[in-house]
Amino acid sequence: MCSEDELRKKLFIALEALDKEKIFLHTKFLEIDTPKGAFRIPLVSGLVLLNALVGNGAMLLWGGYGYGKTMLIKYLGRLLTGMPIEEIEASILRANPQLIEEKIVGRLHLGKLIKEGEEDVVWRRFVKSFWKIIDEINRLSPSAQDVILSLLGEGIVKYFDSVYVSKRYVLYATLNPRDVGTFPLGMPLLDRFGIAVVIKSPLLDDMNEIVLLPDDRILRKNIPAILSIDELVNIWAYVEAMPIEPTAQMFISVLAKELSLCDRVDKETGIFMEIGPKICTGCHFENLDTVCKYVYTPLSVRAQKDLAKYSKALAWLLGLESVPLSIVVTIAPYVIWHRLKFSDKHLEEFGFDRFRFAKHVVESVLRAFLQRLPLLQAYEDLKAGSVDPRMINMIKNARNDDLIIKYEVAPIIDMFLEDTYLRFVSELKSSIESQKKDEIEEILERAKNRLNPTQYSALTRFYLSQLRKHRKKIITRFGVWKAYVRELSQILGVDLSETLRPPVTTRVDKTSEVLEIVIIDDKDNAPVIINAYTLWNEIIDKISNALGGQCQIF
Amino acid sequence: MSLPSELIDLDELIQNFEEYMMRVGKRRACERLVELGGVSDIFDTRIENVLELITKFCGGLYVAKFKQSLRARLLAFGSPITPDFISTFGVFVSQIISRVLDPHVPLLTIRRDFQKLADQYRIKVNKEDIVSLNHAQFHESIYLSEIFWYILNKIGVLDHPDFPRMFVECLKRVGNGLSVEKTIIATRPLFYLKLADKKVFEEACRGLSNNFDGLLGFSISAAYSMISYMLQRGVAIPSISALLAALTMDSSEMLLLYEKACNGDESLIYLILNKVITVYYRGPIFKIIGGILSGRIKAKNAIELLLHAPYTTASIQNIRQTFKFILEVSEKLSEEEGFERQIFNLLTKMAFEARPAIIRRFLELDDSRRLIAELIIKLPSKLILVALNRLIATYAPTIRHIGHSSDDLCSELKKTLNAVLPDWRETLDVRTIKYLGLK
Numbered sequence A: 001m002c003s004e005d006e007l008r009k010k011l012f013i014a015l016e017a018l019d020k021e022k023i024f025l026h027t028k029f030l031e032i033d034t035p036k037g038a039f040r041i042p043l044v045s046g047l048v049l050l051n052a053l054v055g056n057g058a059m060l061l062w063g064g065y066g067y068g069k070t071m072l073i074k075y076l077g078r079l080l081t082g083m084p085i086e087e088i089e090a091s092i093l094r095a096n097p098q099l100i101e102e103k104i105v106g107r108l109h110l111g112k113l114i115k116e117g118e119e120d121v122v123w124r125r126f127v128k129s130f131w132k133i134i135d136e137i138n139r140l141s142p143s144a145q146d147v148i149l150s151l152l153g154e155g156i157v158k159y160f161d162s163v164y165v166s167k168r169y170v171l172y173a174t175l176n177p178r179d180v181g182t183f184p185l186g187m188p189l190l191d192r193f194g195i196a197v198v199i200k201s202p203l204l205d206d207m208n209e210i211v212l213l214p215d216d217r218i219l220r221k222n223i224p225a226i227l228s229i230d231e232l233v234n235i236w237a238y239v240e241a242m243p244i245e246p247t248a249q250m251f252i253s254v255l256a257k258e259l260s261l262c263d264r265v266d267k268e269t270g271i272f273m274e275i276g277p278k279i280c281t282g283c284h285f286e287n288l289d290t291v292c293k294y295v296y297t298p299l300s301v302r303a304q305k306d307l308a309k310y311s312k313a314l315a316w317l318l319g320l321e322s323v324p325l326s327i328v329v330t331i332a333p334y335v336i337w338h339r340l341k342f343s344d345k346h347l348e349e350f351g352f353d354r355f356r357f358a359k360h361v362v363e364s365v366l367r368a369f370l371q372r373l374p375l376l377q378a379y380e381d382l383k384a385g386s387v388d389p390r391m392i393n394m395i396k397n398a399r400n401d402d403l404i405i406k407y408e409v410a411p412i413i414d415m416f417l418e419d420t421y422l423r424f425v426s427e428l429k430s431s432i433e434s435q436k437k438d439e440i441e442e443i444l445e446r447a448k449n450r451l452n453p454t455q456y457s458a459l460t461r462f463y464l465s466q467l468r469k470h471r472k473k474i475i476t477r478f479g480v481w482k483a484y485v486r487e488l489s490q491i492l493g494v495d496l497s498e499t500l501r502p503p504v505t506t507r508v509d510k511t512s513e514v515l516e517i518v519i520i521d522d523k524d525n526a527p528v529i530i531n532a533y534t535l536w537n538e539i540i541d542k543i544s545n546a547l548g549g550q551c552q553i554f
Numbered sequence B: 001m002s003l004p005s006e007l008i009d010l011d012e013l014i015q016n017f018e019e020y021m022m023r024v025g026k027r028r029a030c031e032r033l034v035e036l037g038g039v040s041d042i043f044d045t046r047i048e049n050v051l052e053l054i055t056k057f058c059g060g061l062y063v064a065k066f067k068q069s070l071r072a073r074l075l076a077f078g079s080p081i082t083p084d085f086i087s088t089f090g091v092f093v094s095q096i097i098s099r100v101l102d103p104h105v106p107l108l109t110i111r112r113d114f115q116k117l118a119d120q121y122r123i124k125v126n127k128e129d130i131v132s133l134n135h136a137q138f139h140e141s142i143y144l145s146e147i148f149w150y151i152l153n154k155i156g157v158l159d160h161p162d163f164p165r166m167f168v169e170c171l172k173r174v175g176n177g178l179s180v181e182k183t184i185i186a187t188r189p190l191f192y193l194k195l196a197d198k199k200v201f202e203e204a205c206r207g208l209s210n211n212f213d214g215l216l217g218f219s220i221s222a223a224y225s226m227i228s229y230m231l232q233r234g235v236a237i238p239s240i241s242a243l244l245a246a247l248t249m250d251s252s253e254m255l256l257l258y259e260k261a262c263n264g265d266e267s268l269i270y271l272i273l274n275k276v277i278t279v280y281y282r283g284p285i286f287k288i289i290g291g292i293l294s295g296r297i298k299a300k301n302a303i304e305l306l307l308h309a310p311y312t313t314a315s316i317q318n319i320r321q322t323f324k325f326i327l328e329v330s331e332k333l334s335e336e337e338g339f340e341r342q343i344f345n346l347l348t349k350m351a352f353e354a355r356p357a358i359i360r361r362f363l364e365l366d367d368s369r370r371l372i373a374e375l376i377i378k379l380p381s382k383l384i385l386v387a388l389n390r391l392i393a394t395y396a397p398t399i400r401h402i403g404h405s406s407d408d409l410c411s412e413l414k415k416t417l418n419a420v421l422p423d424w425r426e427t428l429d430v431r432t433i434k435y436l437g438l439k
Helices: A004-020 A043-053 A069-081 A085-090 A110-116 A142-154 A187-191 A204-211 A229-240 A246-260 A301-317 A325-336 A344-348 A354-383 A389-398 A403-417 A419-434 A437-450 A453-468 A478-492 A538-546 B010-015 B017-024 B026-037 B046-058 B060-076 B083-101 B107-120 B136-155 B163-177 B180-192 B198-207 B212-230 B240-246 B251-262 B268-280 B285-293 B299-308 B316-333 B339-353 B356-364 B366-378 B382-395 B407-420 B430-435
Strands: A029-034 A037-042 A058-063 A106-108 A121-123 A131-135 A156-159 A162-165 A170-175 A195-199 A471-477 A504-509 A514-519 A527-533
Touching: A004 A037, A004 A043, A004 A069, A004 A229, A004 A301, A029 A043, A029 A325, A029 B251, A037 A043, A043 A058, A043 A069, A043 A170, A043 A195, A043 A229, A043 A301, A058 A069, A069 A085, A069 A131, A069 A170, A069 A229, A106 A110, A121 A156, A121 A162, A142 A156, A142 A187, A195 A325, A229 A301, A229 A514, A229 A527, A246 A301, A246 A325, A246 A354, A246 A403, A301 A325, A325 A354, A325 B251, A344 A354, A354 A389, A354 A403, A354 A453, A354 B212, A354 B240, A354 B251, A389 A403, A403 A419, A403 A453, A419 A437, A419 A453, A437 A453, A453 A527, A471 A478, A471 A538, A478 A514, A478 A527, A478 A538, A527 A538, B010 B017, B010 B026, B010 B046, B017 B026, B017 B046, B026 B046, B026 B060, B046 B060, B046 B083, B060 B083, B083 B107, B083 B136, B083 B163, B083 B180, B107 B136, B107 B180, B136 B180, B136 B212, B163 B180, B163 B198, B180 B198, B180 B212, B198 B212, B198 B240, B198 B268, B212 B240, B212 B251, B212 B268, B212 B285, B251 B268, B268 B299, B285 B299, B285 B316, B299 B316, B299 B339, B316 B339, B316 B356, B316 B366, B339 B382, B356 B366, B356 B382, B366 B382, B366 B407, B382 B407, B382 B430
Parallel strands: A058 A170, A058 A195, A131 A170
Antiparallel strands: A029 A037, A106 A121, A156 A162, A471 A527, A504 A514, A514 A527
16 A cells, blocks of 8 residues: 555656656657746656546547557556556547447347346446547547547446446547548537647657657567556545645636626627627727637636646645645646637737637636736635625726626625625634634524525525635545444444445535545555544544544545 | 917916917917927926917927927926926926936935925825835835836826826836936836736836846735735725736745745745846856845845846856855855755756856956865855766866865865765866866
């Protein structure tokens, strides 16, 4: 059983192995400034590795043929899962326009069908494999694309009446935009890829080295197995349990909102809209440093979740305690560039380089975000009961030049200035300070009946934000969890039997304290992570005792 | 009472213009108006009336004629204000701005003017509310800048759609002559314009592109606007987004800027200044060096600044000053992380950017050899040796006569070289060895 640090170390060994074995030679780096210092990871192989660190991640590698995309993910699979390279190779779905459902998903068991009339499905290797690769996804016909849609989204494959649930997998797809047999990929399909990276031709020095490498068509590389599938899956649990800093969390939401809002039309419903002279001419926001004019399509909720997921993975990989804003900003272009439909007029200024444009969009959002941040903080302060008339005035004045303030903040700000709301916050604050559990529960219960839903939700969020400051992490093993789950159910007063069928995440909300339980795998050694948000140590002690002390508390 | 055929009083003419025009005819009346208006004081409040009457009754030709005479007088008085500015914003605003932008009007006078206006408009700025920066000498200018933009805001000009463009045009006219203090005051309203976009800041910085002091003032103004807002001490939202766009900052630079602003860290000034210098500064290097030597900039920031400064126009004196400056700060900063790399980058930058003839002539000076030798001794580093070796080997003069370093210096130099680069006799270029007088 490896500790978090050992697992992290192994990942860096895997990255080094990729470099040493000259599997993918691209001397380009992803530079990340964090509060802990500046970091650098190889751009392509680093991001490809990142995809394996999030549960059921799907990644798109976008680039010309012969750049080594497939080889990189094949060998990375070997390094990170220990699967034999032949097995990985055998499960690759090599796309072509003739690929039909039977060749992708599975076939009926003919013997059983003829003899017993049973529609038993023999699933294809690709479906069952942990390390899934779709080579040249652009060659999949639209109907074949539909087949893999639910696999990408929920890990579910249906054939006749049978359903195969792929509980744990890592998926990569390569895409060659210059291929003649290309079918356009639908937006919902693209949206299901959590992250995408553009692969360009190697640098001159890398080219020089590539020329000297042995022919990989004759000689297979001898790649060691560094991690096992179970170890990799354990990492998912650690990544999932990473906390996100409030500013970073705010940025993720603001990014999605900025891309979705428009002062003139509803991007959600205006599917035939064309951003450009017709809509934007004369619009006050066109001349401001806003991104509404750049994008036709809103950013999906899935994209937001993916941004959080991959940011967590990067923060975990770098050994950070939580996800800072800089990590989110670094990852954001890779998460959004392939999912959005940009305005051609503006895209042209960037030579139709969608990734570069997405980076520009993220930078514009960041600029506006930093300008708006004190206002948003003042808004949060107001929800927490602190009224600064000067800042409230500034928020109200900002509504003319800021879509987020105009549509998301200004319309409801007055609700939090009401005496009833402020009284509740003040009561809650003093109870938090004196750590009176009964009082807190009573206030929240009373507030439910007295406040309107927006106010009540703001009050509970404020309380949760206070709890988050007192987060404690309890880590145990699934074997231990399994043995004591009944006792734990009794202590917590909830049925936890569902947690015995991972991957599962359970939230135990006890009004005044919250527990988040993350279980990724059912192996005895697999970690069970409990994030306890509580002001009191009582519940932590109880859990620890119930687990027979076989846990670590951070 | 009937009007005389020849009116000589402007007030009388303005009051009875229509009647006078009917009596003597349009042409004569308009000519008279232009003539009398043309000799009034440049910020005479009646100019607005004259402009109004000419526009209403006389037509484009007379408007042009009057504006031309007004322009000539404004130029003669050294005012950056244009007749169009006066006709759009009036004499009152024009006069305030003209005085702020006039390099010859001392701060004391501006302070007196502002205090009167602040009383008039009931503007209250407490000196205690000003977020304190360590640069005490600029505290007064920041205070005045705060009053300045409050006044303009109260009058309503900051909301006018033409104000950003016209104000920046005025600023550009005097940009090269403005002091740090004056630029702090003059550029402050830019951050509170209703319609500020990236172009406004770009144009303002271009207007100051030959003026190091001006760019420093702009950076202080920007940093102060950000800090006071981030610390929630301001009353309005400065256009941070447009500023960051004009500075072409990438996301990590933006985050660093934000962090510094939130902590009230005044090194934010230099972060902005570095960027402004890199993107906009077109003036000579000696002005930057002058700014550094004046002690207004901390040594650590000064090195960063030099790394962004253009050495293309550097003179021998500037190269010498840079070396002297490095020597001066090396004792204090040699332990700092990254200092060695910074000096290496600076030497490399000088070698690439400065004119070869200038470097060659610098190297020819006896004093230069001593400076270089001292640098090697004071800052024993392989990296710096590599940079110096490259500089000397590339540009060393065709050595006709090279003096020898003094015995003490020579032995000290050898000692350092032996410690840093034991095989220096093989590694260093023969020209470098000769130049340093080691053979």
